[in-house]
Amino acid sequence: MIDVTTVTDASASQAKPQGCTNLKLRQLMRRVAQHYDAEVGKTGLKGTQYSLLSYVVKLGPIRAVDLAGAMRVSTSTLSRNLQPLVAMGLLAILPGADARSRLITATEEGQKKRTEAQRKWRVAQEGINQILGAQRVVALHALIDESLSLLTPMDGEEDDA
Numbered sequence: 001m002i003d004v005t006t007v008t009d010a011s012a013s014q015a016k017p018q019g020c021t022n023l024k025l026r027q028l029m030r031r032v033a034q035h036y037d038a039e040v041g042k043t044g045l046k047g048t049q050y051s052l053l054s055y056v057v058k059l060g061p062i063r064a065v066d067l068a069g070a071m072r073v074s075t076s077t078l079s080r081n082l083q084p085l086v087a088m089g090l091l092a093i094l095p096g097a098d099a100r101s102r103l104i105t106a107t108e109e110g111q112k113k114r115t116e117a118q119r120k121w122r123v124a125q126e127g128i129n130q131i132l133g134a135q136r137v138v139a140l141h142a143l144i145d146e147s148l149s150l151l152t153p154m155d156g157e158e159d160d161a
Helices: 005-015 021-043 047-061 064-071 077-088 108-132 134-151
Strands: 090-093 102-106
Touching: 005 102, 021 047, 021 090, 021 102, 021 108, 047 077, 047 102, 064 077, 064 090, 077 090, 108 134
Parallel strands: none
Antiparallel strands: 090 102
């Protein structure tokens, strides 16, 4: 097994980055997403749908703009991703405090589906931990968190997923 800290330290002091970081991250993301989708998909949800449903269960009822902010996605991306979950009866969009506002909430069916999918997500997470090793996963999370903080969009910009 490779010592992640040794590789990171040695690479940083000796090598100039080669290749496209965007491509490498997309390749990793596709592989990780396939792993999670294989488990979570057994519930009829995609990994991205499970994530959205989980946010709503945890934070809802919530305004779309606040949910988009919490998930670090644009409101247009959120709107597109909400539609299938609303159509499945897992989420509902209810009237808000005034005539123009709306609140997103999980239905009873959505809460049950989230619980079912959460069990499958846990299996996928434990599988990743086993395949990569706990130390590497912890190091990866720390590197991702640090990178995200350095790459945080300027005020007014939104991430798009």
